[in-house]
Amino acid sequence: MTTPRTVSRRDFISTGLAAAGGLVVGFALPGGGRRLLAGEESPDGVLNAFVRIAADDSVTILLKHAEMGQGISTSLPMAVAEELGCDWSRIRVEHAPAAPAYFHTAFGIQVTGGSTSTWESFEQMRKAGATARVMLVETAAEAWGIPASDCRVENGVVLAGDRRATFGSLAAAAGRRTPPDSVALKAPKDWTLIGKSTKRLEGADKSAGRAVFGLDVRRPGQVFAAVARPPHFGGTVASFDPARAKATPGVVDVVAVPSGVAVIAKSTWAAWRGVSALEVTWKDGPGAGVSTRTLLEEYRALARTPGLKAAAKGDAEAALGKAAKIIEAEYDVPYLAHAPMEPLNVTVELGPTACDIWTGTQMPTTDVAAAARVLGLDPSKIRLHTPWLGGGFGRRANPRADFVAEACEIAKRVRGPVQVAWSREDDIRGGYYRPMWASRLRAALGAGGLPTAWSHTIVGQSIIAGTPFAMMIQDGVDGTSVEGAANSPYLAGIPDFRVGLHSPVGPVPVLWWRSVGHSHTAFVVESFLDELAHAAGIDPLEYRRSLLRNHARHLGVLNLAAETFGWGRPLPEGRAAGLAVHESFGSFVAQAAEVSLEGGRIRVHRVACAVDCGPVVNPAGVEAQMQSGIVFGLTAALRGEITLHRGQVQQSNFHDYPILRLSDMPEVTVRIVNSTEPMGGVGEPGVPPIAPAVANAVFSLTGKRLRSLPLRLP
Amino acid sequence: MKLTVNGREQDVDVAPEMPLLWVLRDTLGLTGTKFGCGMSQCGVCTVHVDGKAVRSCTTMMSSVEGKSVTTIEGLAADPGHPVLRAWHELDVVQCGWCQPGQVMGAAALVAKNASPTDAEIVSGMNGHLCRCGTYGRILAGVRRAAEIGRTK
Ligand code: FES
């Protein structure tokens, strides 16, 4: 997501006594009062807790963002612990419930996206930790009759001379105190935890199979449901015969829901079998005739017309018209499914006046609103629990809350708790894809070989049109469609440029997919730039250096990646190198890749990656995210493609929607720039540069410029 | 139908063609074994049947009748298991969904081959997908697990 990069709301700290007799620190909303009293609405006594300290010395940290692999379950506790001074081994993490106090300070809803979690929560988490520490210290000082300044904190213990008191023993009394008006936070030079590689807190629970994910939720009397959804987008049920499904062993019921026909059973497997046995006649909807092949032709034709202005300076057309040397190219990328390893699932337990929902989600408050609408309940009657997420990549952040709304429709028609599970086929065929994009670029090269005019027209569906995020569309331009292209650093030195956008509407549902617009713009811009460098006869690294001379952070990562890679050094026979640099989500990443061909297939041997994401909380986490982004991006570069033929999605599972395997894994080296610039994200920025780096290397190796993803040699 | 799961005898009343995965997860409530594809493509459902790694999503209940099944819950009953220790040392996990299957696959691999080469690790673990891209640490993790196993 594209994010306003300021944390605008003032935080109001509230503290109080936990139900179990401990200290709770939370944040109250502005206008909601400075301090909330114990027992008002939450069993903790304080609404919207961020940190709880219990009598047994345990420290529970509530995550307002969802942990889906990106590592905030460790980086955010590190921020708390840095200020709190607790015993790291006593920290537990939980996802926060859905509530306004956990709203994203920039988006105004509760959401995990835009690679924002760490920087967005960083100060809140440190403040919560510091507040708790001050209150614990004050409690001890008062009991000992000494000034608080005589006390120090170490590893979960308050100390003064030979006196010592553990956090747990002080927590109850501390919870009755008035919180300090303000707390001082440590200066970055005094950090002892932030900046040190730290292991994932819940890692052991996950590898041992103890961690509970959404699909692992088991409620007493729970039944399992699966849904037969239309074979093409926008289709509806004309009629259905439940008899064969009902005769399937284990099936208990068949019910019609707005999204299709649901089969309720005693096991997930029986529900899926019931779905296969169902006889449904579907009514054609708007998506019945869609074929991506034809759609792409339409997109290409549109790309040859100007479109709405996303960015412009001077007169690009006139400058191109006069130019002596013009380079022109068309690029495209396909629809892509997110394919998180844990398929979507929702468990709903609907009671007479309230409802509990368990689902791995990136948008809890949006889901609650959707559930409330479907169930006819007030949102305050819906408790949304977020278990661990087996990946998300954007699919679990749907402004339309499709999976939650559907599960609530089913729950209304079923007695007792029900778990709706998506099969992999449901997931791959279920839409909400990364949009398909086409681009047309033209550039004029000046005497020195550098571009003097630039025109780029982008065609693809808007992700946010028709959603509450549509208010971010300005003058018809959805910024997420052109991010990375309309603000490309290369434009800065070009006197005449224009970036245009067409946002055709279509029946295929689209959604943000890890790195959103950057997932296509980086490929297109960085490949095209490589074309210009080769046309100018200049080394691609030198070419970028000339154009980025006033972009210190781009230049910094570019040089570091090139140095780490050994750019320019001879490579083994049959191998070649390519590179790319791209800024997204406040971070700058450059990658250089070495490739060869094995039996006509592209093989990536090694990748050098440099990242500047500002101050680093957990270096191990940043490195893991860069590796992760590279693998995710390579899957899209080499394998990923969703195609439709006459309305039917042609892929269905990992055999025809393959993702990278261990044998495809390049050797990856990650270097992190030591930076005091503003903090950026890391979950997404590792993805965009890899596809162009590989495409550029393939050009270097073969002389063939591949302008479509996935990269395939003819 | 009878089978032994993690050393305990179980008697389940299910269809013979029901995949072992769903017997474990939905009938016996052992949710440590995960689902990813249902067609032997991803490895997240890996368990051991009589010590051999199998894909439980495509293993029919009738084929494991009377056999001994070990799931991740059974393996993790020993927190000192070399694979778990290696996984922790190298901080392999990300979202974690694929990891119980990776651990079961790795455990079977090092049990069979105490000193696997990198090529043997890659071919042994290649059927285990990870959408989070933890592959670099999986390779290192299996190497380390083998090492721990040898010195144990
Ligand atoms: S779920 Fe069994 S191999 Fe994928």
Ligand code: FES
């Ligand atoms: S850790 Fe997320 S799929 Fe492997």
